[in-house]
Every structure is written in structure tokens, then in C-alpha cells.
Amino acid sequence: MSRIPQINPESATGQAKALLDAVKSKLGLVPNMTRAMANSPAVLDGYLALSGALSKGHLSAKLREQIALTVGEVNGCDYCLAAHSTIGKMVGLTAEQIMDSRRGTAVDPKTEALVKFARRVVSERGRVSDLDLTDARVAGLDDAALAEVVANVALNIFTNYFNHVAETDIDFPKVEPLVDHHEVCASIPGCDETRSTAL
Numbered sequence: 001m002s003r004i005p006q007i008n009p010e011s012a013t014g015q016a017k018a019l020l021d022a023v024k025s026k027l028g029l030v031p032n033m034t035r036a037m038a039n040s041p042a043v044l045d046g047y048l049a050l051s052g053a054l055s056k057g058h059l060s061a062k063l064r065e066q067i068a069l070t071v072g073e074v075n076g077c078d079y080c081l082a083a084h085s086t087i088g089k090m091v092g093l094t095a096e097q098i099m100d101s102r103r104g105t106a107v108d109p110k111t112e113a114l115v116k117f118a119r120r121v122v123s124e125r126g127r128v129s130d131l132d133l134t135d136a137r138v139a140g141l142d143d144a145a146l147a148e149v150v151a152n153v154a155l156n157i158f159t160n161y162f163n164h165v166a167e168t169d170i171d172f173p174k175v176e177p178l179v180d181h182h183e184v185c186a187s188i189p190g191c192d193e194t195r196s197t198a199l
Helices: 014-027 032-037 041-055 059-073 078-090 095-103 109-123 129-137 143-166 180-184
Strands: none
Touching: 014 032, 014 041, 014 143, 032 041, 032 078, 032 143, 041 078, 041 143, 059 078, 059 095, 059 109, 078 143, 078 180, 109 129, 109 143
16 A cells, blocks of 8 residues: 555646646556655656656657666666556567566667666666766767666656655556576576576
């Protein structure tokens, strides 16, 4: 049960109602995370404003979802992983691309550089090395893309942390945790240590 109440859009009033109505008109539903954020319309408005601004940037919806999945996995946000796995499918990601994003990899070299850079931003708390930037640029990411990766990471850290604090009720299909294949592989004869898989 959520530790921050989830506002029912039907009983909401004022700015909270207007914002929740806007979410419903855009998505066709009102996710529990936005219902919890509606306790402070300023929080929900800020989230929607940054998300909306980034949707007008250079990174496609698919790439933004891949970043969200990478960040959600690093931060262990079950709500965000469920939501972005569902939204990822809606914007055209395959099941394999969703799993790869959670692992911080991709088949396409430029996309792989993008998700690896996003993962480094999270794991290094923004203090990436010159080599991290060089690797990203060599792979074809320009300064606009790098800036938008950082902004999308920040947006997703916000939602990850919000959902950790709120313990938001998951209202998307839950995803299985990733298995750290490397931890169990040593005890299995013939195991391929380069693989990773979900349960």
C-alpha cells in the first residue's frame, strides 16, 4: 500500500484535477505515480513540464524509454521498470530491447553508447570521466544528445526516488528481476559467463 495517498482524479479539485485530467487525456489513464504526485500540484506540474519539454528534444521516444529502463534498473525501481517496460512496448521497443536497456546495453552501437553513458551518469552521480564523454562522442552522440541524456537521467532519478519513498502501488504489469548470471555461472558446467537473463 502506497505510503503517499493516491489522489482519485474523480474527487480531485483545482490544479490537481486539471493536471490529472491532462494526464488522462494524454495517456488514456492516470497512473498511480501521478495520483501520488498530485498531493502537491507543484510536484506533478514540475514532472509533467520536464517530461513534456524533453519529449520535444532530439532523443526519440524509444531512446528516452531505454534511458528510463537503464536508470530504473540501476536504482531498483520496480514501479518505473513496470511502467517503462509497458510504455517502451507502446513506442515500439521489442522485448529484447527492453531487457537490453535494463542491462545497460543495446545491439545498435550508438544506442549502446547512449545507455552506457546514462548508466555511468547514474553510477558516478554525474561525475563522469573525460573518457566517458570521449567514448560517447566517438559513438556519435553530440553535445545536444549528451545534455538530453543527463536531463532524462535526472527526470528518471526523480521518479525512481519518488516511487521508493511513496512505495507506489504498481498499476502496470510487473517485470521479473534480472538474474545476475555471473554470480551463478561458476557453479554450472559449460555455462556461458557472457550471458545475462531474466527469471
